[in-house]
Amino acid sequence: MAEPEEPATDQELAAELALGVLDGAERAAAERHMLADPVFAREVEAWRERLGPMLAAVPDAAPPKTLWPRIEAVIAPAASVDDVVVQMQRWRTLAVGSMALAASLGAFLLFRPADMPALQPEGPAMVAQLSAENAGAVLLAAWHQDRSVFRVTPAALPVPAGRSPELWLIPADGRPRSLGLINPTGQTDVVINAELLPLVTGEATLAISIEPRGGSPTGQPTGPVVASGKMSVI
Amino acid sequence: MDDATGKSGADEARAQLSAALSRVAAGDRAALRDVYERTSAKLFGICLRISGDRQGAEDILQDVYVSVWGRAGGFDTKRASPITWLATIARNRAIDWKRAQGRRQVEPVEAAMQLADERPLATELLLAEEERGRLSDCLGTLEDRHEEAIRRAFFDGLTYAELAQAMAVPLGTMKSWMRRSLMRLKDCLENG
Numbered sequence: 494m495a496e497p498e499e500p501a502t503d504q505e506l507a508a509e510l511a512l513g514v515l516d517g518a519e520r521a522a523a524e525r526h527m528l529a530d531p532v533f534a535r536e537v538e539a540w541r542e543r544l545g546p547m548l549a550a551v552p553d554a555a556p557p558k559t560l561w562p563r564i565e566a567v568i569a570p571a572a573s574v575d576d577v578v579v580q581m582q583r584w585r586t587l588a589v590g591s592m593a594l595a596a597s598l599g600a601f602l603l604f605r606p607a608d609m610p611a612l613q614p615e616g617p618a619m620v621a622q623l624s625a626e627n628a629g630a631v632l633l634a635a636w637h638q639d640r641s642v643f644r645v646t647p648a649a650l651p652v653p654a655g656r657s658p659e660l661w662l663i664p665a666d667g668r669p670r671s672l673g674l675i676n677p678t679g680q681t682d683v684v685i686n687a688e689l690l691p692l693v694t695g696e697a698t699l700a701i702s703i704e705p706r707g708g709s710p711t712g713q714p715t716g717p718v719v720a721s722g723k724m725s726v727i
Numbered sequence: 728m729d730d731a732t733g734k735s736g737a738d739e740a741r742a743q744l745s746a747a748l749s750r751v752a753a754g755d756r757a758a759l760r761d762v763y764e765r766t767s768a769k770l771f772g773i774c775l776r777i778s779g780d781r782q783g784a785e786d787i788l789q790d791v792y793v794s795v796w797g798r799a800g801g802f803d804t805k806r807a808s809p810i811t812w813l814a815t816i817a818r819n820r821a822i823d824w825k826r827a828q829g830r831r832q833v834e835p836v837e838a839a840m841q842l843a844d845e846r847p848l849a850t851e852l853l854l855a856e857e858e859r860g861r862l863s864d865c866l867g868t869l870e871d872r873h874e875e876a877i878r879r880a881f882f883d884g885l886t887y888a889e890l891a892q893a894m895a896v897p898l899g900t901m902k903s904w905m906r907r908s909l910m911r912l913k914d915c916l917e918n919g
Contacts, residue, residue: 499903501902501906504910504913505906505909505910508906508909508910508913509887509905509906509909512877512880512881512905512909513819513822513880513881513884513886514880514885514886514887514890514905515886515887516886516887516888540909541815542808542811543862543912543916544862544881545808545811545812545815545818546808546811546858546859546862546863547859547862547863547866547878547881547882548773548811548814548815548817548818549814549859550859550863551769551772551773551776552772552776553768553769553771553772554768554771554772554775555767555768555771556767556768556771556784556785556788557785560767560785560788560789561760561763561767563789564759564763564789564792565756565760567789567793568756568759568793568796569756
């Protein structure tokens with residue numbers, strides 16, 4: 494008969510999370526703990542600093558000369574809000590790269606495995622914290638699986654007069670799907686219709702763009718992307 | 728490393744990198760290029776080492792710098808080692824990538840190491856040699872199999888369950904090895 498396992502102390506748990514050995518429910522619990530407890534979060538960060546020097550032993554390797562131009566293209570400002578090609582390139586990058594954009598959630602998200610099951614039976618399933626590139630959270634979206642609803646709560650979402658904030662779901666394929674307009678100053682429950690439901694997974698990213706009043710005329714984002722964030726299973 | 732590029736050279740290189748990251752946080756694209764020139768060989772080496780896949784490593788590296796562009800504001804300039812911050816981002820992204828591949832078979836580590844044959848930049852200047860030596864010494868005080876477990880978790884992204892299987896020990900044993908080793912490691916790092 495297996496001996497019952499001793500629960501990890503906070504110190505041990507922080508080390509385990511930084512090292513990346515936790516999986517599934519254990520990892521989810523540790524990540525929740527990190528969000529809720531700044532002391533614990535600092536301890537995880539301290540462990541990353543402790544273990545990081547191991548990477549010094551890895552030999553350097555020159556990336557191909559073509560790589561910097563690829564990066565430059567992604568971070569270049571869009572020439573105009575109508576420049577859909579650049580915009581879409583940016584969206585795709587957000588879809589794969591936005592995990593790290595949510596600065597205050599960043600450390601936690603860095604360890605989220607992409608293959609973590611998206612929907613856990615005991616759900617409240619997921620949250621996304623949407624952040625601006627160089628600012629903190631502007632909006633929190635919580636996925637209520639039982640009601641197929643995103644509950645969207647803005648923290649600070651400035652919207653110019655005559656414009657509307659539109660919420661987008663960007664699943665693994667990188668193509669934004671409109672989830673409709675949201676209230677920039679109060680809570681909005683965004684109901685997800687059945688055809689989009691399969692796309693609401695831990696792979697997805699949510700983003701906000703600023704659109705003409707009434708929403709994007711094209712069905713794709715046309716205005717600036719002001720915030721984005723990756724879904725996280727909680 | 729000779730005297731001229733000793734500790735003060737390393738301190739200066741780190742200070743310059745920290746300053747460049749601060750400019751990136753302020754939205755300076757040229758500063759990101761500067762960070763890239765200083766660190767891409769180190770980070771690409773890490774991406775290659777962990778992913779074992781050259782194309783994958785390129786995608787991960789692109790992702791890392793785009794992420795840094797987006798979140799350099801999260802970098803604390805008081806941090807001792809900006810390269811460790813960047814290297815940890817690269818490591819974590821590479822592990823995420825590897826897990827997203829469904830742990831399909833990738834080239835073994837040796838193959839990735841063979842790819843890493845160029846050292847065009849003196850990034851070792853950026854690395855905290857003292858910390859690196861200390862960590863290495865402290866890892867060396869652990870039992871061999873415990874050290875191996877930590878290294879495999881760190882470099883190959885193995886979880887407890889995978890480590891237990893790979894090293895043929897019960898899960899509970901692996902957890903207790905790991906916890907004990909990590910706490911000993913911390914004690915060694917803090918108290919020598």
